[in-house]
Amino acid sequence: MxxxxxxxxxxxxxxxxxxxxxxxxxxxxxxxxLGLESTxxxxxxxxxDHEAMLHEGIEPHAAAYVxxxxxxLHEVVYIPGERRxxxxxxxxxxxxxxxxxxxxxGELRSRFPDCSLHEIAPSWVRGDLRVAKACWAQVTLxxxxxxxxxxATKAAVDRLQTISSLMEKxxxxxxxxxxxxxxxxxxxxxxxxxxxxxxxxxxxxxxxVASLRYVVVGLLGAYxxxxxxxxxxxxxxxxRVWKRSAExxxxxxxxxxxxxxxVDG
Numbered sequence: 001m002x003x004x005x006x007x008x009x010x011x012x013x014x015x016x017x018x019x020x021x022x023x024x025x026x027x028x029x030x031x032x033x034l035g036l037e038s039t040x041x042x043x044x045x046x047x048x049d050h051e052a053m054l055h056e057g058i059e060p061h062a063a064a065y066v067x068x069x070x071x072x073l074h075e076v077v078y079i080p081g082e083r084r085x086x087x088x089x090x091x092x093x094x095x096x097x098x099x100x101x102x103x104x105x106g107e108l109r110s111r112f113p114d115c116s117l118h119e120i121a122p123s124w125v126r127g128d129l130r131v132a133k134a135c136w137a138q139v140t141l142x143x144x145x146x147x148x149x150x151x152a153t154k155a156a157v158d159r160l161q162t163i164s165s166l167m168e169k170x171x172x173x174x175x176x177x178x179x180x181x182x183x184x185x186x187x188x189x190x191x192x193x194x195x196x197x198x199x200x201x202x203x204x205x206x207x208x209v210a211s212l213r214y215v216v217v218g219l220l221g222a223y224x225x226x227x228x229x230x231x232x233x234x235x236x237x238x239x240r241v242w243k244r245s246a247e248x249x250x251x252x253x254x255x256x257x258x259x260x261x262x263v264d265g
Contacts, residue, residue, distance in 0.1 A: 015063040016112075023065040023107050024074070027145045030252055031188045033060035034080075043254030046129070048243045051130070063088070065145055072096035073141060074104050078115075085112060087140035088120045089183050091244075092133040095141050127237040128240045134167070135160060154252050167238035174231035187223045 013034055017026055032047035034104035050058045063077040073095040076088040085108055088103065088166035096104075108117055135141075143162065147153045 002065040009078045011083060013078060013080060016062065017064060018078070019111050020064060020076065023111070024068045024104075026064050026066050027073075028065040028254075030063040030247075032058065032062075034062050041258055043251045043258070045247065045250045045254060047251065048247050049240075049248075052243065065092075068096075068100055068104060069145070070100055071146065074101070076104075076108070077120075082089060082116075083114060084116045084118065086118045086120055090120060090122050091130070092141060093128070094136060103260045108145050125233070125239075127233055131237050131244070134163065134237075135244050138250065141248075144155045144241060144251050150252055154249070157252065161242065161249070164238055164242035164245055167241060171231060171234035171238045174227075174234055179247055183224075184262065186220055187218050199225070207218065 014033075014037060017029065017040070020026060021107070026042055026191045028043045028045070029036075030045055030047040036044070039206065047061070047063060050061075059079045059081045061077055061079040063075060066074050066076060068074065073092050075088040075091045077088055078084075079086070087108070088102070105117065122132075138160040139153060143153050172227070217247075236240070
């Protein structure tokens with residue numbers, strides 16, 4: 001999917017960001033296969049979550065971290081090709097109240113009546129809460145976007161990136177076990193169980209015991225399937241923590257660059 005140039009039409013990302021700035025302060029912009037005609041004085045970076053994907057089935061979009069009038073943080077995503085707005089509550093967990101979220105939704109419905117509105121809620125399957133807690137333990141989104149001590153925040157982001165690398169190594173161990181150890185163990189356990197119960201000479205009233213072999217083999221298979229899926233989930237969570245730390249690092253670099261530009265100007 002090629003990068004689409006910006007335009008001055010009503011559904012352009014510039015017009016969306018301009019309207020967004022009427023009731024909230026835009027702190028950072030993330031772009032996926034879109035361009036801006038003018039560069040605002042805020043960090044502008046690629047949308048790492050989607051740029052890292054190997055397929056290109058994602059619609060071009062612009063996302064923005066914004067601060068409302070009450071000082072709470074939100075992430076809003078605009079997909080111009082679908083005239084859709086997503087409010088991502090995952091990246092701003094702990095940074096805004098439910099009341100502030102509801103007020104933001106009301107403003108978006110009022111300002112963009114022609115766009116469909118969707119909320120992206122945390123997913124237990126994807127481990128969103130565990131990812132958020134791993135990030136909170138080192139650095140918060142508010143520190144990255146608004147903190148004044150950039151050196152201290154950069155050190156915290158570096159710690160988060162180190163932890164994400166360790167998480168990824170642990171997930172590799174689990175994945176290696178699922179691929180190499182669990183398969184032969186399942187095969188041997190299933191064979192022994194099946195053949196062992198089949199060889200028992202049971203009286204007719206206890207023939208149902210022989211059916212236990214199917215139950216045992218099924219339970220073993222279900223457990224090892226869970227183990228394999230859990231290893232995949234751990235790898236996904238480690239990657240997302242790493243991407244979050246990389247995004248925070250880019251934001252800090254852009255804030256430094258903008259600060260130097262303003263000083264020189």
